Amino acid sequence: MPQSLKTAEIEKSTHQDYFNIAISVDCVIFGYENKDLKVLLIRSDLEEFEGLWSLLGDLIRPDEDIEDAPYRVLKERTGMTNVYLEQVYTFGSLDRHPSGRVITTAYFSLVDILHHQTASNNNELHWHPVSDIKDLAFDHKKILDTCIERLREKIMEQPIVFNLLPDKFSLRQLQDLYEAILGVELDRRNFRKRIMLKNWLVDMNEMEEDVPHRPGKLYKVKNIYKNKTLTATAKEILFAD
Amino acid sequence: MPQSLKTAEIEKSTHQDYFNIAISVDCVIFGYENKDLKVLLIRSDLEEFEGLWSLLGDLIRPDEDIEDAPYRVLKERTGMTNVYLEQVYTFGSLDRHPSGRVITTAYFSLVDILHHQTASNNNELHWHPVSDIKDLAFDHKKILDTCIERLREKIMEQPIVFNLLPDKFSLRQLQDLYEAILGVELDRRNFRKRIMLKNWLVDMNEMEEDVPHRPGKLYKVKNIYKNKTLTATAKEILFAD
DNA sequence: GCAAAAGTGTTAATCTTACACCCATGC
DNA sequence: GCATGGGTGTAAGATTAACACTTTTGC
Numbered sequence: 187m188p189q190s191l192k193t194a195e196i197e198k199s200t201h202q203d204y205f206n207i208a209i210s211v212d213c214v215i216f217g218y219e220n221k222d223l224k225v226l227l228i229r230s231d232l233e234e235f236e237g238l239w240s241l242l243g244d245l246i247r248p249d250e251d252i253e254d255a256p257y258r259v260l261k262e263r264t265g266m267t268n269v270y271l272e273q274v275y276t277f278g279s280l281d282r283h284p285s286g287r288v289i290t291t292a293y294f295s296l297v298d299i300l301h302h303q304t305a306s307n308n309n310e311l312h313w314h315p316v317s318d319i320k321d322l323a324f325d326h327k328k329i330l331d332t333c334i335e336r337l338r339e340k341i342m343e344q345p346i347v348f349n350l351l352p353d354k355f356s357l358r359q360l361q362d363l364y365e366a367i368l369g370v371e372l373d374r375r376n377f378r379k380r381i382m383l384k385n386w387l388v389d390m391n392e393m394e395e396d397v398p399h400r401p402g403k404l405y406k407v408k409n410i411y412k413n414k415t416l417t418a419t420a421k422e423i424l425f426a427d
Numbered sequence: 428m429p430q431s432l433k434t435a436e437i438e439k440s441t442h443q444d445y446f447n448i449a450i451s452v453d454c455v456i457f458g459y460e461n462k463d464l465k466v467l468l469i470r471s472d473l474e475e476f477e478g479l480w481s482l483l484g485d486l487i488r489p490d491e492d493i494e495d496a497p498y499r500v501l502k503e504r505t506g507m508t509n510v511y512l513e514q515v516y517t518f519g520s521l522d523r524h525p526s527g528r529v530i531t532t533a534y535f536s537l538v539d540i541l542h543h544q545t546a547s548n549n550n551e552l553h554w555h556p557v558s559d560i561k562d563l564a565f566d567h568k569k570i571l572d573t574c575i576e577r578l579r580e581k582i583m584e585q586p587i588v589f590n591l592l593p594d595k596f597s598l599r600q601l602q603d604l605y606e607a608i609l610g611v612e613l614d615r616r617n618f619r620k621r622i623m624l625k626n627w628l629v630d631m632n633e634m635e636e637d638v639p640h641r642p643g644k645l646y647k648v649k650n651i652y653k654n655k656t657l658t659a660t661a662k663e664i665l666f667a668d
Numbered sequence: 669g670c671a672a673a674a675g676t677g678t679t680a681a682t683c684t685t686a687c688a689c690c691c692a693t694g695c
Numbered sequence: 696g697c698a699t700g701g702g703t704g705t706a707a708g709a710t711t712a713a714c715a716c717t718t719t720t721g722c
Contacts, residue, residue: 206489207450209519209530248447248528252519276517276532278450278493279659287489289450291517358673375676376712399672400719418520599700616703617685640699641692 210290211255212243212326213271214333215264217299218350222315223366224299225330226264227322229310234284235323239314241330243290253418256293264311270296270349274336275329282325294333296349317369338368345386348407356394356402357381386411451531452496453484453567455515455574456505458540459591463556464607465540466571467505468563470551475525476564480555482571484531494659497534505552511537511590515577516570523566535574537590558610579609586627589648597635597643598622627652 215226227239242263246255253273260266271293278289299313316334321327341347347363348355361377381387387405394401456467468480483504487496494514501507512534519530540554557575562568582588588604589596602618622628628646635642 207487209448209450246448246519246530249521251521252517252530273516275514276493278487278532279663280490280492289487289493291519356674373713374674375714378675380711394674396721397673398721400674400721402674422520597701614686615701616687619702621684635701637694638700639694641694641701643701 206287208245208286208288209252210243210245210288211252211259212241212290212292212329213256213259214241214274214292214294214330215260216294216296216316216333216337216350217302217313218363218366219299219313221362221366222317223334224313224315225319227312227314228263229312230323232284232323238321238323239312239319240323241292241326242311245288251418251422252291253421256295257417260295264302266297266302270346272336272340272346274333277325277329279325290329292329292333294337296346298350298352300352334367341367345384345407345411348386348411353406354390354392354404355406356404358402360405447528449486449527449529450493451484451486451529452493452500453482453531453533453570454497454500454512455482455533455535455571456501457535457537457557457574457578457591458543458554459604459607460540460554462603462607463558464575465554465556466560468553468555469504471564473525473564479562479564480553480560481564482533482567483552486529492659492663493532494662497536498658501536505543507538507543511587513577513581513587515574518566518570520566531570533570533574535578537587539591539593541593575608582608586625586648586652589627589652594647595631595633595645596647597645599643601646 217224217226226242228242230236230238230240242259244255244259244262246252250258253271256271257267257269260269260271272295274292274294276289276291280287282288282290316330319327319330322330341364347360347367350363351359357378360381361372361374364377365372386407388408390404390406392404394404458465458467467483469483471477471479471481483500485496485500485503487493491499494512497512498508498510501510501512513536515533515535517530517532521528523529523531557571560568560571563571582605588601588608591604592600598619601622602613602615605618606613627648629649631645631647633645635645
């Protein structure tokens, strides 16, 4: 950390340069619907990017922990709370924002589209299948690609995809979701074996209903993997060491 | 990205709050010496952290790409250029810096201690074995731990550890290095098989000299894996798409 | 009874781990 | 000649990949 902050503080009185960088967060909000991995976008309100969509983001407030900022953005823009969020990368090239110097930290979020649907019927917001997205405002396509890459790595090891599904789901739904994220087909028997070995799931002893074929068993994720609620500030209070 | 930047710009005239956050980079500079993974630290110059060591960092300049900042810090503080650097995580809790609100992006760097030794004989700088480090100024211990964790994951897949070694090295040296980073012992035969399968190395057809035992063969990493020179700006110029 | 998806096991191939002996050099 | 680390192969175990048939439901 800045050994030279003192120096900077002296300079601050003469020129405000060091404080002429704004910092924002951008949220890649993933959802899953109709066998597509989707991302929630908003119409860009900048002339430079007319007609393009952009990620949801906002400047970080001076009195706000960086980890709290993406929670606030999600809540303010979509009403969603209790979401899974993960920091991915910080983007700060000089020309990434046309209105000034803005460095942004990208987070991805996983939400259950159906459960949150009522909250997000703002007509400036729209769910786009990620495979349809060619270009976005700012450097948001690059941010999106970086987050998809991270998501793909992460779901192989960690029980996070359940945040994209309703509480109860069948193994078929889960496999379709993995296939949508990874962009590959998986063998059904091997997929089931691998998932069961991970020991992430609880058998609900219920079956699918109203399906035009043999119904599948329903599962939920174990409660210990459902720790998605806390903001950074809440975590610090609860788990202070 | 900030849909609300316009809003922020309006507020800027009334209160400078959004620009009262400074952003810095901190570099976890790893080296390898005497079978120890080491990190280059500087004595903290803040009263609050008297006696503690801290990472090398500096505020990002308003006219500087974020990816260039850690290169600049390394060059200014140690004279080192041509180093491997990787962004890891951005830390921004409210109280992490006693002098004000500073959000910092952590990078780790891998350097060959012997090759860079002449440049870093500044007596405020010191190489510390990471296993000896109990506490650091600011949240730098947490930053260090995060970077070590990332380094451990990364060396299993990517040919980056060679940046910590001289150009020519034996398989024994390489294995000792992996063991130092991972903190485990490895089986020699299995290690050699795995490394050779990766196909990262070129046999120099030379042998160690002046060793009090049977000399080992010397290897170097393939040239295609030695792309550590470019700054972000240079990359943009060369690889603009 | 037919369409559609659920459910299930075995085999081959690959990767990983454990392990021991002879060799080349300096002293 | 002895101490030190270099160099090498094989067998057992674990993991992964490929693959097909029967079952249950709605219509």
